[in-house]
Structures are given as structure tokens and as C-alpha cells.
Amino acid sequence: MNKVKPVPEKTDKGLVYITEKYACELSEYNGYYYQPHLNQSLHLHYKAFTKIENLDSFVNLRSLYLENNCITKIENLSHMKHLSSLWVIY
Numbered sequence: 247m248n249k250v251k252p253v254p255e256k257t258d259k260g261l262v263y264i265t266e267k268y269a270c271e272l273s274e275y276n277g278y279y280y281q282p283h284l285n286q287s288l289h290l291h292y293k294a295f296t297k298i299e300n301l302d303s304f305v306n307l308r309s310l311y312l313e314n315n316c317i318t319k320i321e322n323l324s325h326m327k328h329l330s331s332l333w334v335i336y
Contacts, residue, residue, distance in 0.1 A: 249275055254293055262293055266300045291315065291333070298322045309333075 252271035254262040269288060274280040276289055282303035288310050295315040299322055301307075309331040310323075317334055 251275055254295075261296055263297065264290065264295055264300050266303055269301060269304065286328075287311075301326075 252268055252275055254268050255265055256262050266282065269290065270280050270282055272290070273282070273285050273288060278285050278287065282301075283305055285304060286306055286308045288301070288304055288307055291311045291313045293315055295312065295317060298312065298317060298320065301310075301322065302325055304310075305325055306328055307326050308328050310326070310329060311333045313333045313335040315334070320332075320334065323329060323332070
């Protein structure tokens with residue numbers, strides 16, 4: 247059975263943005279858990295995101311991969327108390 251790769255949602259102006267549903271589906275697609283609190287790693291690189299948002303349920307992340315997006319401000323991560331690796335290279 248072939249898995250269908252999740253596609254992020256877009257605003258009316260065509261900008262992609264992170265939703266919890268997309269992050270959960272992508273985690274499962276990448277071989278991790280669908281339930282956000284069970285994941286220690288989240289791979290959201292190369293997606294053209296402009297903002298870090300809607301990751302409140304990912305409380306146990308240790309690694310967050312956001313490289314090669316369009317993020318200009320590091321924000322909305324204070325709930326990730328275990329985060330030790332953050333990749334946001336542009």
C-alpha cells in the first residue's frame with residue numbers, strides 16, 4: 247500500500263502554513279506517531295512556511311527541523327520544554 251504524502255494548507259494568498267493536523271499526518275507519514283505528544287522529533291523542512299505556529303500539542307519534542315523555510319522570527323516554542331535541537335537554517 248502506497249502512502250499519500252500530506253500536503254500543507256495554504257492561505258488565500260497562496261502562503262503555506264502549519265496546522266496541527268498537517269504536522270500529525272506528516273509525522274505519521276515519516277514513520278513517527280500521529281499523536282503529537284508522543285513524538286520527540288518533527289520534520290517540517292523544505293515546506294515554505296513563514297511562521298512557527300499550531301505546534302502546541304507537540305510538548306515532548308527534542309528536535310525540530312524547520313530548515314529551508316521562510317521563517318524570519320523564532321516564536322511559539324516556549325511550551326517545548328525538552329527541545330534541545332532546533333534547525334532553522336535558511
